[in-house]
Amino acid sequence: MYRVKSEGEGEGEGDCEMMLQEQMDSLVADDVSSGGGSPHRGVGTPLKKGPWTSAEDAILVDYVKKNGEGNWNAVQKNTGLFRCGKSCRLRWANHLRPNLKKGAFTPEEERLIIQLHAKMGNKWARMAGHLPGRTDNEIKNYWNTRIKRCQRASLPIYPASVCNQSTNEDQQLSGNFNGGENISNDLLSGNSLYLPDFTSDNFIANPEALSYAPQLSAVSISNLLGQSFASKSCSFMDQVDQAGMLKQSGCVLPALSDAIDSVLFLS
DNA sequence: AATGTTCGCAACCGCGTGTCT
């Protein structure tokens, strides 16, 4: 019942059949007990949402073991799992794939995340590539939590040490930035922005800076604010004040104003 | 003990990009 075999799919499932039948039974039981999931099963049945059950996990793991990662939309067809491909991919990537590290970030990992964020901004997937066993979602959640914590404690988002290091690397990068050739620096592969040399103090007055503003996303603004302010060991409220100055330029640059709002939760 | 609030995590959603037909 659980496995809906497609035509031409004849490889023996063998000893797994019975086990998976039990998993499917369990899945149904879980659905009933948890109150989640769809009451209907069949053609046109809406896909299930919400937390995954252990039975669903087992089915997905089994499927990936046999078929490998990818082709996620086929999971539903081939396993009877009422989950969309997206949901399956996410569940696998964030919870089921091997070598995942669980638990709190180590201090070393935390430091690395801060450094990476100073370089990359909100490029969670890229950052995850530097943290074996960690997922982009974990890192994203950690960072969002950190921002809130820093906000509450009026602490800079980036410690000065990290910022200084990042600034040094940026300067080195800028020096190397000759037409964008032969740059092996991690910073560039990290999709960091090239910005002219200005600080929050001269930002508004600097026409060159303004010329870049329309290209700045909230992420970029966030980096900019975080780096320039943290380097002066400003509190978060200082950052808000200075960002407010930046925001004033929003009368000329509405997009910039919006970006700052989104960074500072002022909207 | 009951209620309200905050926090952190898991999962969903929308969108952009790449690939295939």
Place this chain on the structure above:
DNA sequence: AAGACACGCGGTTGCGAACAT
């Protein structure tokens, strides 16, 4: 060239647990 489809990414939301009152 263009449309369909699959995948991946980042932002956001919902919910349960922990904590405070």
